[in-house]
Amino acid sequence: MGPASFIPEQVVAQHASRESCWIIVHNKVYDITDFLDEHPGGSKIILRYAGKDATAAYEPIHPPDMISSNLPPEKHIGIAEPSASKRPKTAEEKKRELTLALRPPLDEMLNLHDFEAVAKGVLTEKAWAYYSSAAEEEFSLRENRAAYQRVWFLPRILRDVTSIDPSTTILGQKSSLPIYISATALGKLGHPDGELNLTRAAAKYGVIQMIPTLASCSFDEIVDASQPNQSLFLQLYVSRDREVTKKYVQHAEKRGVKALFITVDAPQLGRREKDMRMKFVDDGAGAKVQEGQSGIKKDQGIARAISSFIDPSLAWKDIPWFRSITSMPIILKGVASPQDAIMALEAGVQGIVLSNHGGRQLDNSRSGLENLVDIVAALKTRGPWPNPKFSVFIDGGVRRASDALKALALGASAVGVGRGFLYAFSAYGQDGVEKAIEILRDEFEMNMRLLGCRTLGELSPDMVDASALRTHAGLVPQDSLYAATYQPLRLAQSKDSKL
Ligand SMILES: Cc1cc2nc3c(=O)[nH]c(=O)nc-3n(C[C@H](O)[C@H](O)[C@H](O)COP(=O)(O)O)c2cc1C
Incomplete structure (x- = not known):
């Protein structure tokens, strides 16, 4: 792949609908428009990440090579411009890293x-x-x-x-x-x-x-x-x-x-409301755009989505x-x-x-x-x-x-x-x-x-x-x-x- 295949974040963001749906996974950009209805977890969950970096959502749920080996090569659009994935850490990520570093030693676990x-x-x-x-x-x-x-x-x-x-x-x-x-x-x-x-x-x-x-x-x-x-x-x-x-x-x-x-x-x-509420928090304003286009409900939570x-x-x-x-x-x-x-x-x-x-x-x-x-x-x-x-x-x-x-x-x-x-x-x-x-x-x-x-x-x-x-x-x-x-x-x- 030549330098021309680098795709800026703003370009990926333009493909955020059912008609044209691109996502970034592990820094690669994929056109998954034709695959939306075949996704075993349903199209709604993918559309949440249309035009965005979906790695964090993808990773826990799929084997690493699932997307690259299942999509035909012409749907591998290119590599995400580094700025697309190198966003600053959120406050939650920083807090989590600190908490990880400050974990008590394992020996202190008694039960x-x-x-x-x-x-x-x-x-x-x-x-x-x-x-x-x-x-x-x-x-x-x-x-x-x-x-x-x-x-x-x-x-x-x-x-x-x-x-x-x-x-x-x-x-x-x-x-x-x-x-x-x-x-x-x-x-x-x-x-x-x-x-x-x-x-x-x-x-x-x-x-x-x-x-x-x-x-x-x-x-x-x-x-x-x-x-x-x-x-x-x-x-x-x-x-x-x-x-x-x-x-x-x-x-x-x-x-x-x-x-x-x-x-x-x-x-x-089951209706696990803590899980459902968290989905709502994370979607933020971005979900509103997609919701209009795809009828996504924001209250599903991870469990129901998968x-x-x-x-x-x-x-x-x-x-x-x-x-x-x-x-x-x-x-x-x-x-x-x-x-x-x-x-x-x-x-x-x-x-x-x-x-x-x-x-x-x-x-x-x-x-x-x-x-x-x-x-x-x-x-x-x-x-x-x-x-x-x-x-x-x-x-x-x-x-x-x-x-x-x-x-x-x-x-x-x-x-x-x-x-x-x-x-x-x-x-x-x-x-x-x-x-x-x-x-x-x-x-x-x-x-x-x-x-x-x-x-x-x-x-x-x-x-x-x-x-x-x-x-x-x-x-x-x-x-x-x-x-x-x-x-x-x-x-x-x-x-x-x-x-
Ligand atoms: C986060 C989480 C995910 C679970 N996923 C499944 C699952 O995919 N399939 C299943 O049959 N049970 C699932 N269970 C239920 C567990 O197999 C088990 O019945 C339950 O966790 C036992 O209760 P405990 O967490 O208090 O030990 C899940 C439980 C939790 C907490």
Whole structure:
């Protein structure tokens, strides 16, 4: 490319409509007008960046070479004039850099809440809003933590607890802890290496990672970063185009993924208002021009913008089709009722995750922990328990080994952790995830010793008192560590706010 292919920012800015849409990604200018309607995330999201540098928005969501390898060469218009990308740092960027430099040393992290506090400082406002937000009043988000405070231990004594082993198998795969890394989308919003931070740390510590459909890194990048004996699971959002889903699932199986977690609680993405509000802030005046031309709504937030491909027609009748395209164990992620748990068992899947999606979907849904008690009782009426062919997992609000031990005592096979690891790598990259796993491992060892359990097999329902689990109203002690980082909705900033 000769010097003539340098394109000034002002020229790119003139192509900011559906009729002519140019964007800058990694300093290159692309004409994506003809591609707008083919974009899996919809054209609206691209039009937000029409005529502008879209790198920051593109990067967390797409594999690096996606645009350059998918657009025909004649649509690679040229190189953005340096002034287009070398804008001065915003006040938020400067503040973030400073906070990153002033992070406490990793050794000062004593629990998973500490990572959340650091992440809150170092994440961009948009990333924090996307990661921390939950649906509507965020009742379910808070309940996920509160439920654990209503279950108490009844430890056993004098059992020679010299050596403790918290290892287990999850869906036939070895795991050093009864915890797996649950799928959380868009890892690069938190750290340039995104999900690879999790993959590498999980390999080192023998923990299983669930790869999200909406990962920032490509599926293959993640698998390529894994070690030969490392077990990976796959989280699936089912596409309206079943051929796309089939290809994706079969590719994953070929690459050695060990289980398929189909997300069943997200036929539409929940209304996460912090996330929606942040989008409004960032669009600023520029969005007004585009809005007139394309009908963009400014209130979608990241989550909704990227999820338009998800098929809301997914139903029980589709389960045999999934069975026909893969021999991986199939687990339904996002089950809440005993009726559905029994239907899942009868449908022949290998397990369920009792989850309210970290409070991000249907607000006011009960916690997985509370549902666990009813669901285990229901499953006991349908055959042997524990059932070696049907695993019950739970997630939501797990931040301590003690949380996991309570869930296991009540019948869970293992528990998923989402935000805990997400915040760990947002704050400290791979080192953060490693430290988080070490903290959990130490917590398991101590809690199991004090409970009188040498192995997880020795945990039993009579080691917990769950009689208060159904008590919801105001009787729970304040969790001040968690409350210190919880961000009330009213403090979320809107564009004109001076808060
Ligand atoms: C930022 C974020 C993104 C998530 N993305 C997905 C996703 O793409 N697919 C999915 O099935 N669950 C997703 N989840 C839900 C998690 O898998 C898990 O159910 C939840 O985070 C557990 O709650 P916790 O964050 O309190 O541990 C996401 C959660 C968060 C916080």
